[in-house]
Amino acid sequence: MTQLTVIDESGSHSFGQVGFGELGVSSDDFARATGWSLKPEGLCKGEICVPVRDTAAMSNGAQIDVAEFARVTGRNMVIDASRNVMAMGEQASIRAASMATLDAPNFTLPDINGNLVSLRDFANRKKLILAWSSW
Amino acid sequence: MKEWATKEPLSYPVLIDAMHIVADLYGIVNVPAALWIDENDKIVRPADSTPASDMWRSFSGVDSAVHHDLLRRWVRHNELTMDADAVRSFQVLPTSEVQQARLHRRIAVSLHESGDESGALEHMDKAEQLAPHDWTIRRGNMPLRGVDPFGEKFMEFVGEWSAAGSPGFKLGTGRETK
Numbered sequence: 001m002t003q004l005t006v007i008d009e010s011g012s013h014s015f016g017q018v019g020f021g022e023l024g025v026s027s028d029d030f031a032r033a034t035g036w037s038l039k040p041e042g043l044c045k046g047e048i049c050v051p052v053r054d055t056a057a058m059s060n061g062a063q064i065d066v067a068e069f070a071r072v073t074g075r076n077m078v079i080d081a082s083r084n085v086m087a088m089g090e091q092a093s094i095r096a097a098s099m100a101t102l103d104a105p106n107f108t109l110p111d112i113n114g115n116l117v118s119l120r121d122f123a124n125r126k127k128l129i130l131a132w133s134s135w
Numbered sequence: 136m137k138e139w140a141t142k143e144p145l146s147y148p149v150l151i152d153a154m155h156i157v158a159d160l161y162g163i164v165n166v167p168a169a170l171w172i173d174e175n176d177k178i179v180r181p182a183d184s185t186p187a188s189d190m191w192r193s194f195s196g197v198d199s200a201v202h203h204d205l206l207r208r209w210v211r212h213n214e215l216t217m218d219a220d221a222v223r224s225f226q227v228l229p230t231s232e233v234q235q236a237r238l239h240r241r242i243a244v245s246l247h248e249s250g251d252e253s254g255a256l257e258h259m260d261k262a263e264q265l266a267p268h269d270w271t272i273r274r275g276n277m278p279l280r281g282v283d284p285f286g287e288k289f290m291e292f293v294g295e296w297s298a299a300g301s302p303g304f305k306l307g308t309g310r311e312t313k
């Protein structure tokens with residue numbers, strides 16, 4: 001089975017690609033990796049739901065089209081079909097609006113030993129974020 | 136880097152951000168950069184060029200002590216020199232091109248990690264066409280290309296960036312006027 005790599009803010013996810021829509025993957029695998037699943041009220045992640053007009057184009061139940069998912073949730077995307085990789089991210093206008101709130105968005109990244117660390121692990125403390133490169 | 140970061144016991148985590156997620160979330164356009172987040176998870180100082188030392192002062196024109204002093208005053212005395220509107224006015228907001236460039240760069244990193252160098256080069260080229268003056272894209276790609284990030288290509292980039300009016304951080308903490 002061809003492996004499809006999907007890159008988003010939470011990292012790289014590898015899925016077995018199936019013949020549904022443009023970039024079909026198992027709905028269960030997609031929900032496990034991203035938290036998003038198709039419910040009667042729309043695409044949902046936790047408390048948040050996005051209405052889906054054309055449910056049939058999104059999913060046949062067992063499978064979901066990641067490209068259609070990106071379109072419906074208003075995400076930017078780049079697809080390299082010949083290399084079976086796609087990346088989705090935030091639109092500039094949405095990023096600008098979230099920056100303007102001054103709410104510090106959470107992120108989770110591995111430390112040098114591979115342990116995952118989140119900004120939210122440091123709640124109720126002052127935080128200095130230093131971005132640098134080892135080159 | 137691991138060797139350096141484990142030489143002394145550190146009181147803070149050192150995180151690896153190969154896909155430049157934090158740059159995307161917070162509008163970081165170059166390194167080294169710093170930003171401040173308060174106890175209520177509010178951004179109280181936006182990303183700005185803030186080297187830890189004066190090692191590159193003659194090149195960058197940034198006096199590192201200015202940021203250090205501001206930081207101490209915030210940590211010890213809760214003194215902030217910027218209100219919320221000032222923080223917003225100094226944020227560098229992304230363009231559509233930069234957001235698209237980030238996606239091409241992430242694909243390039245993924246392909247590079249899986250050994251597909253020609254695929255990685257193709258996506259790095261696309262990212263750089265979209266965001267020719269973003270340091271996290273242009274200079275950030277240099278190690279992936281096997282190019283010295285302090286060498287001739289880097290100086291070429293600095294020339295292009297200067298000719299374009301040195302787009303980047305708006306704040307300029309510690310930037311000397313001379």
